[in-house]
Amino acid sequence: xxGPGPRNDLTDVAGLTVGQAEDAGARTGVTVVLCDxxxxxxxxxxxxxxxxxxxxxxxxxxxxxxxxxxxLSGGSxxxxxxxxxxCAGLGAQGRGYGLMDLPxxxxxxxxxxxxxxxxxxxxxxxxxxxPPYHALGLAALADAGAGAPVQLGRAGAGYGARAGAxxxxxxxxxxxxxDAITVAALACVNSFGSVQMPGGDxxxxxxxxxxxxxxxxxxxxxxxxxAEDWGAAKMDPRLLANTTLCVVATDAALTKDQARxxxxxxxxxxxxxxxxxxxxxxxxxxxALSTAARALPDPAPVSLTRLGSIAADCLARAIARGVHAAQxxxx
Numbered sequence: 329x330x331g332p333g334p335r336n337d338l339t340d341v342a343g344l345t346v347g348q349a350e351d352a353g354a355r356t357g358v359t360v361v362l363c364d365x366x367x368x369x370x371x372x373x374x375x376x377x378x379x380x381x382x383x384x385x386x387x388x389x390x391x392x393x394x395x396x397x398x399x400l401s402g403g404s405x406x407x408x409x410x411x412x413x414x415c416a417g418l419g420a421q422g423r424g425y426g427l428m429d430l431p432x433x434x435x436x437x438x439x440x441x442x443x444x445x446x447x448x449x450x451x452x453x454x455x456x457x458x459p460p461y462h463a464l465g466l467a468a469l470a471d472a473g474a475g476a477p478v479q480l481g482r483a484g485a486g487y488g489a490r491a492g493a494x495x496x497x498x499x500x501x502x503x504x505x506x507d508a509i510t511v512a513a514l515a516c517v518n519s520f521g522s523v524q525m526p527g528g529d530x531x532x533x534x535x536x537x538x539x540x541x542x543x544x545x546x547x548x549x550x551x552x553x554x555a556e557d558w559g560a561a562k563m564d565p566r567l568l569a570n571t572t573l574c575v576v577a578t579d580a581a582l583t584k585d586q587a588r589x590x591x592x593x594x595x596x597x598x599x600x601x602x603x604x605x606x607x608x609x610x611x612x613x614x615x616a617l618s619t620a621a622r623a624l625p626d627p628a629p630v631s632l633t634r635l636g637s638i639a640a641d642c643l644a645r646a647i648a649r650g651v652h653a654a655q656x657x658x659x
Contacts, residue, residue, distance in 0.1 A: 330503070330504060330505050331504065331538065332502055332541075333502035335477045335478070336501055336502050337512065341511075341577045341578060341579050342510070342579055342619065342621055343363060343367065344361060344362070344617065345475050346476075346478045346484075347470065347471030347472030347474070348468055348478075348479055348485075349467035350464075353451065354452055355451025355452075355488035356403050356461075357402055357485055357486070358400070358464040358467070359399075359484030359486070360468040360471075361400075361514065363619070364619075366395065367619050367620070368394060368582055368583065368584055368618040369386050369394065369440065371440065371613065371614065371615050371616070372591035372594075372614045372616075373612070373614075374595050374606040374614075375607070375611040375613065376606075376607060376610060377609050377610060377611045378613055379442060379443040380442045382411070382440035383613075385440065386584075386588075388584070394425075395438045396438050397414050397439045398440055398617070399413075399414045399441035399442075400441065400442055402486075402487065403446065403460075404445045405443065406455075407443035407444075407461045408441060409461040409465070410461040411439045411465060412461075412462050413461065413462040413465025414439045414466070417466050417470070419437050423435060424438065442573050443573075444486075445518065445611075446488035446489055446518065479498070480497065480650055480653035481497040481498065481653030481655075481656060482497050482498075482653075482654050484498045485516040485573060486498035486650060486654070489516060489517055489518035490518060491518065491651045492519060492523060492524075493522070494523065495651070495654040496516075496518045496650070496654060497517060497650040500649065507625065508622070510579045511576070512576070512578075513597070514574065514646060515572055515575075515650055516572070517602075517647050517651055519570055519605070520607055520609060520610055521604045521607070521610075526553065528551075530547040531543075531601065531648040532600060532644075533647060534547065541645065543652050570609055570611070571610055571612060571613070572602065572647065573611075573612075573613055575617065576590060576614060576643060578639070579621040580618065581623055582624060586628070587617070587618050588616065590632070591614045591616035592636075593633075594642075597639065597645075598612060598647065601644040601645075601647035601648055602647060614643070
């Protein structure tokens with residue numbers, strides 16, 4: 329029967345593991361999505377203030393189609409160093425891209441990444457010229473090797489995040505179709521917009537909830553929502569201060585262009601779960617991965633449309649699950 333996978337998180341996609349590491353003093357963290365073998369990768373960027381690494385490489389016409397890992401980090405521009413740590417760790421393992429094997433020449437691990445802004449969350453950021461993100465990237469990579477489920481709430485890159493006026497966090501969700509294709513999403517939520525509807529505890533994503541996975545609250549049917557009533561959005565819309573970082577993945581075999589379409593369609597899930605989304609001061613990014621363990625059923629355009637719709641639903645659920653779990657870890 330179709331429904332969430334065994335863990336209801338991104339690791340239900342065989343061939344992917346997730347590692348998380350935090351610095352409690354700095355109130356920040358890193359999340360790494362590790363591919364057991366290089367996976368087809370793509371990206372779609374909708375926010376007006378993104379901070380990214382290697383996203384041009386995932387665009388159409390670029391030489392490389394596969395990635396070794398995705399690195400998501402707090403720390404704003406400092407957090408881009410998390411991918412350096414992941415790259416160093418994978419390079420030490422002999423992983424990476426190379427046109428040919430040359431003696432003494434290391435491979436180049438392909439580790440796209442993106443960052444969110446958590447610099448003003450009250451943590452100790454007096455790190456001088458040694459920000460913690462390179463080390464956190466290595467730690468998250470090591471954690472990915474354990475193969476554990478995704479920790480929801482205040483964990484990884486979502487550790488010090490804020491989702492509108494609420495504590496933000498890391499969320500994940502999955503779905504296995506009747507024909508055994510798995511689609512899943514992971515989100516680190518640091519949004520300007522609100523994830524909850526005005527006047528109650530119901531999430532904007534409530535229509536997509538499965539089995540009460542983020543509390544089961546429902547909106548008051550008698551309450552109309554004004555076009556300008558966003559609920560508990562942030563009061564301070566500073567540039568680069570708001571971002572939701574996302575990864576969607578499937579075990580269906582996709583081309584690079586098809587994976588990008590999966591990311592594009594998944595952005596709808598972000599807009600379903602957060603209001604408003606994709607603002608000039610958001611850095612919203614969705615990466616897409618295909619482990620290609622299962623054939624994409626014919627006709628491919630119809631199957632891709634189906635998987636993109638499921639990915640959007642999974643992403644909406646992941647966002648709500650992450651913020652809901654964070655409410656129990658607000659210290």
